[in-house]
Amino acid sequence: MLEIKCPYCGLRDEEEFGCGGEAHIARPLADNPISDKDFADYLFYRDNPKGLFLERWRHSAGCRRWFNVARDTVSHQILEVYPMGAKPSTKAGRAAYEASWRRQSPAEAAARNIPQKTRKTSTSKR
């Protein structure tokens, strides 16, 4: 059982937490043009690396706050814990963040506002 340092409560047993899977998956805004295939990168595809992994956890049975954890999936060593919205601050954590294929993905680009004139509204056919 892991021991995780909640940024708000301190060291607690894993059983107080829930794991929310891969962190730093930017959500495309619905009215930005993006293909189904690119959208699937956001919706369905999740990394499962052997080694350092940036993931989201929440202190479900504590303060109920979400935060990020940089955890080695082999050694279970926790490299750092950092707040939601922040980026990793350790060198290895930062490198893992930068190295992710998501940084270049159209889904991540579509998470930012695209200027109105180049925007094409996607509509439901129903």
Add this chain to the structure above:
Amino acid sequence: MARKTNIRANRNSHQAVSIDSHAPISFTFDGRTYQGCRGDTLASALLANNVHLTGRSFKYHRPRGIMAAGAEEPNALVGIGVGGRIEPNIKATQIELYDGLVAVSQNRFPSLKLDMGEINSVFSRFFPAGFYYKTFMWPASFWMGYEHIIRRAAGLGKASDTHQDPDRYEKRHAHFDIVVVGGGLAGLNAALQAANSGQRVLLAEDQHQCGGWLRSCDDIAIDGMAGHEWADKTALHLAEMENVTLLPRTTCFGYGDHNFLTLAERVTDHLAEKPAHLPRMRLWKVRARQVILATGAIERPLVFAGNDLPGVMLASAAQTYLNQYGVLAGGRGILTTNNDAAWHSAFALHEAGCLITAIVDTRENPAPAVLKQAAALGIQTRLGAGIIAAHGRLHIARVEIAPLTKTGDALAGEAEHFDCDLVLMSGGMNPVVHLHSQSRGKLKWDERTYCFRPSTSHEATQSVGACNGSFEPSRGIKEANAAALKAVKANGGAAEALDLPDIIARKINYTPMPIWQIPSGLPAGQGGKAFVDFQNDVTASDIQLAVREGYHSVEHVKRYTTTGMATDQGKTSNINALGILARERNAEIPAVGTTTFRMPYTPTSIGMIAGRDIGGLFDPVRVTPMDKWHREAGAKFEHVGQWMRAWYYPQKGESMEEAVHREVRAARQTAGLLDASTLGKIDIKGPDAAEFLNRIYTNSWLKLGVGNCRYGLMCKDDGMVMDDGVTTRLADDHFHMTTTTGGAAGVLDWLEEWQQTEWPELKVYLTSVTEQWAVATLSGPAAQEILNAAGTDIPLNNEGFRFMSMREGHVSGLPARIYRISFTGELSYEINVPARYGMALWTTLMRAGKTFGITPYGTEAMHVLRGEKGFIIVGQETDGTVTPHDLGMSWIVSDKKPDFIGKRALARQAMQASDRKQLVGLKTKDPKQVIPEGAHATLDPDQPPPVDMLGHVTSSYFSPNLGHSVAMALLRAGHTRMGQTVYFPMLDGSPPIEATITDTRFYDPKGERLNG
């Protein structure tokens, strides 16, 4: 020789350091009463009474006796206790004797001495490695029958099948600076050094006294005391220190991530009278900053034909029985070994009165010192030789000893026969690396002592002493002390090295000869069974067979032969199995590798793991404020999540169907009253509350007026329906959301997740208020009159209080919020009062409604009523693959909002597919027929298999208000199939049910009844 029958003759009490020979106690084994002493284990007491035969083996039902003296015992598994306290498969070597203890042998029928299952031995060539896999591959249907018979013949002990466990178990969480596992020489020294450095120390010892091997040997003196005296004194000193927790009778059985240890403390098992205030066991869940493992070593058996006969024992075990318990395990013994250390065990027994007739060593050159001592004691030796076979029926009676070739893999001469009643065997030492290995530490093969030792650690842990392969006592304490200092420093403590105790120990060379099987001189499989894993009945030839059949990986061989599995976890079997596997593969042991040791180290009571989380405490039961009323009214209940909800209220003599139909009719003809308190309720407040809801729900929320209600559907971001409910605007910045009963916690999680992770800029507070409000739903044509009769200051006329709005005021003087919303399609008021007024509200309404025929209705009637209206229930009409469009609810999906959860996904091409399953209504041809929920639809009832399935029925009821059945189904392209006929084949072979596809609104399709 004639076996002694007098218990005293078998006891050598001046040496018995672990028992009180003046405190005799009695116990029974298989119904017979015996005497033992306080401090005995069941095993030592049985041996003191000359009882060697303790059980039958797992597969072959061979007679088995006590082979070891600790947790490694593979044979002497017994059942303990009576009634609800029966516990099977306990090692007799680990049971501390108490007055009145009741033990039974296992795995025998009808009796231990005459066992029908022994016939398995006669036919044993049918039980080779992989027997189960081979025999029962085909036909699959036979397996169930075979398994039943074989499991009974080859099972282990039986649990109590009629009684509840009367004992109580506790859990304790704790943090320590340094945890030391094992209270032997090394562990005591490590604990001493750590404790003297001011660290908070936990020392866990498996036995009831510290000392480990110090209690069994007679050749170690420490600070001028006998080893066991030093151990007692040191343990006492440690126990008195404030910063030390010393737990005897405590086994560390698990070692997980981040230095998390689980320990089983046996609190009352050794007591005849169990004090009521004490739990039977305590599970310690310990987080340690540093761990020191001092778990010792286990002697390795030698593999020779007949090595499993009762009376064949590990040499160190025999010495333990002698020195700790004063028990001589036999009168005429033979030692077979490959190392010097075991010679000293034989000498100790010889000097105590067990005539050692021969020492047989596979080596040609044992140390001159042991040869000299053997000569002085008059013990004859056979060097470069081994026991090639042991004979006897229920006990060892005779052995064959033959010279071996230099490498030990063939015979080099004729066999001699020796009579004996005891064989001591020793194949070297296996360090107990289990915990190190559980914590994912690596192992390395030690070429000096031929065993696996810990190499790199994964956690903050160090192994010291015998478990580290350091068998020499002086080396062990040095290691222990250094490890403790290192741990203290790692914790940031200041440590001053203690003086090491002055230790005088015999110099022993612990290097054994690597020999994994003594040859029998016969071809493999013909020389009698030579056991590698006694507990799982795995022989050397099983491993040979596995290799011949192509299983080369150690993990495959383990599973194919079952060696090292179950409670043994390779304690005695591991290295011999690896040695034989390596030999068969012409490989070196390190190249073969070793299997992973898994937790638990020793079998662990499930009762302890469950602790107090049993019965009513297993899972919380939630009841509404009106629960007592429902019970007194004789309601039947159903579980919804953790809630107990009134299901229906049968009156005298009514069946469920009759009761539900009566309730359903009343709700449409007069009035029904439902306890809806379990609905999830979330208070949403903040300047961005409306914007937040606008993104959560599929429809629009920005313009909802204060005091108005709106139905909302929420999707996951894949566009699939997740929950629904009515949400009301209480103020500009304040909303009251309702969710499904079962979905409440999940929806709060969901809202919090989006608020915190995706839209932290939105200023919204979310609070669960499910349990703060009690809700009574009054529904039916008489609802308004009843509410007026109960007395309310809220005007109820349709103009003043419109459908889908909320008014705040009082009902019979109780502060209330009334929501005019309807899940029945009738005029309906959801009356919310603070939870403490729930019962008052309910009884007031029942009293006020009496003359109008008010009828309480349960969840079943609620389902039928909404089924008549075609209202969906999330989780019944939906299953995570259903979109709002599939439900025919496109009207609730906004196409004007820039975004909401699920919006982009609903625009995916796959969501537009014409063959998606869509929700439709069904009317059966025979109006009385009710299609079973879950039934599958087909267009052609006569189609031969594979039948093309259209979809399935999600809800189905008989509607007493309509006089026919109503059903909903998810059918492929269902919305385009209105009027088509579909068939539902029945499992019981009755004719398929025929039905027509319809709209889902069966009752009052125009919604005219909403206004009463």
